[in-house]
Amino acid sequence: MNQAIEQVIYNAMRRNEIGAGVGSSATANEIIKGIKPYYQAASQTERQAIIERLNKLKVEPGVPVPSNIAQLLS
Numbered sequence: 490m491n492q493a494i495e496q497v498i499y500n501a502m503r504r505n506e507i508g509a510g511v512g513s514s515a516t517a518n519e520i521i522k523g524i525k526p527y528y529q530a531a532s533q534t535e536r537q538a539i540i541e542r543l544n545k546l547k548v549e550p551g552v553p554v555p556s557n558i559a560q561l562l563s
Contacts, residue, residue: 494539497523502552517552521561528562536562 501519520543528539540559546552555561 491538494524494527494542497527498542498546514553517554520546520552520554521558525562 498520501516501523504519524539524543528536531539536559539562543554543558547554
């Protein structure tokens, strides 16, 4: 599942790099939409790992991940 999630993140960032820009909310929305099915099917441990991965995006210049990410994925 980790590779699939990383691929979703990579694809969203790559697609939006030229258009809206990597740091746009459109990129964050695409990532959330792509990861949501994985999150909903995940165990509690896997869900925590997904949240941690998305939180890492917050500290990097790039995607504006909302603070209520767990609620958006549920």
